[in-house]
Amino acid sequence: METPLVLGFVTTPLFGNSRSYVDPHTYEDPNQAIREFAREIDANYITIEAIIGGGEFGDVCRGRLKIPPNFVQDIDVAIKTLKPGSSEKARCDFLTEASIMGQFDHPNVIYLQGVVTRSNPVMIITEYMENGSLDTFLRVNDGKFQTLQLIAMLRGIASGMSYLSDMNYVHRDLAARNVLVNSQLICKIADFGLSREIENASDAYTTRGGKIPVRWTAPEAIAFRKFTSASDVWSYGVVLWEVMSYGERPYWNWSNQDVIKSIEKGYRLPAPMDCPEALYQLMLDCWQKQRTHRPTFSSIVSTLDNLARQPQALLTTRNSPENDGSHILEGQRGHNIFISTDLWLENIKMSRYSQHFKEANLVTAQQISRLTAQHLSDMGITLVGHQKKILHQARQLDTII
Secondary structure: OOOOOOOOOOOOOOOOOOOOOOOHHHOOOHHHHHHHHOOEOOHHHEEEEEEEEEOOOOEEEEEEEEOOOOOOOEEEEEEEEOOOOOOHHHHHHHHHHHHHHOOOOOOOEOOEEEEEOOOOOOEEEEEOOOOOEHHHHHHHOOOOOOHHHHHHHHHHHHHHHHHHHHOOOOOOOOOHHHEEEOOOOOEEEOOOOOOOOOOOHHHEEEEOOEEEEHHHOOHHHHHHOOOOHHHHHHHHHHHHHHHHOOOOOOOOOOOHHHHHHHHHOOOOOOOOOOOEHHHHHHHHHHOOOOHHHOOOHHHHHHHHHHHHHOHHHHOOEOOOOOOOHHHOOHHHOOOOOOOOHHHHHHHOOOHHHHHHHHHOOOOOHHHHHOOOHHHHHHHOOOOHHHHHHHHHHHHHHHOOO
């Protein structure tokens, strides 16, 4: 029998990088895949400190893991636990993620420390990512980063995906919610469970093959379940859009059917506010209808490296707001016509500030068109990204008064 917790388990990969990904579902006995790809850790070396979230199978916790050889030192870890009383199938599904993760060793892919399978609760132990999921992190820090910092995050995601692609692994659910961020702002690909629960049920589109996160999924994957590295590149384009818009929801409150029909007709998401032209062009390249026309992840890494080395290329921005005519469906035209303050704020997805505008007695288009950043700050609207968005749309009002 294999002995738990081998010496040096924290940093030593199980095998070299020349090996291709092996699907754990090809094993007749799923436990064999777990034994082959994940290290068993003695539960006595783990201390759970706090519950930080919930998953499909149980709690997600922060904790400490004692490390060899003397087990005096310990490190922060994230711990996923399996609900007590789960079925054997649930146990295997839960541990499948560890069987997948244990095959990877890359600075931009979440690192598996090991599993606890010989005592209850069953656990998956990974490195701890202090800043949590990328989408939430961006929303909390709206407008706070320089473009080069955002490019560094995007470069990390592309590098991790290039590594996975080289190993012939297709993620199928690349999205900002499935990327984690550590204290150094390094982004790492996470969430490798094939039976993942899609957080927002309205994001799921059910087909005979299962649920698909429509807003992030390539057209050929939705229509024919054709998942490849090229469909992951499409998803990366949406992640790029999420990052540059500081965690805005792709396609806003559109229905899944509207998203599918619009993309089929050639619609693509507009450039986020203040997005450099070169980055928006990269998004459009990722969203080429023909998957063979999309860039590879390795070429995306090169593109981002070149942009980081030539920051002057980032000075040209695509000044197309969300209501730019070239990106708007027929039903959306007239998006910026002013009827009332409440309706205008709703149209620009800023209705959360309706009360702020009421209290400031801003009731006409002319008043709104003269707003400044200082006015917004005085009103209590302090997020830089939201200020920019409101002011940009207010300037558009000025042209139609």
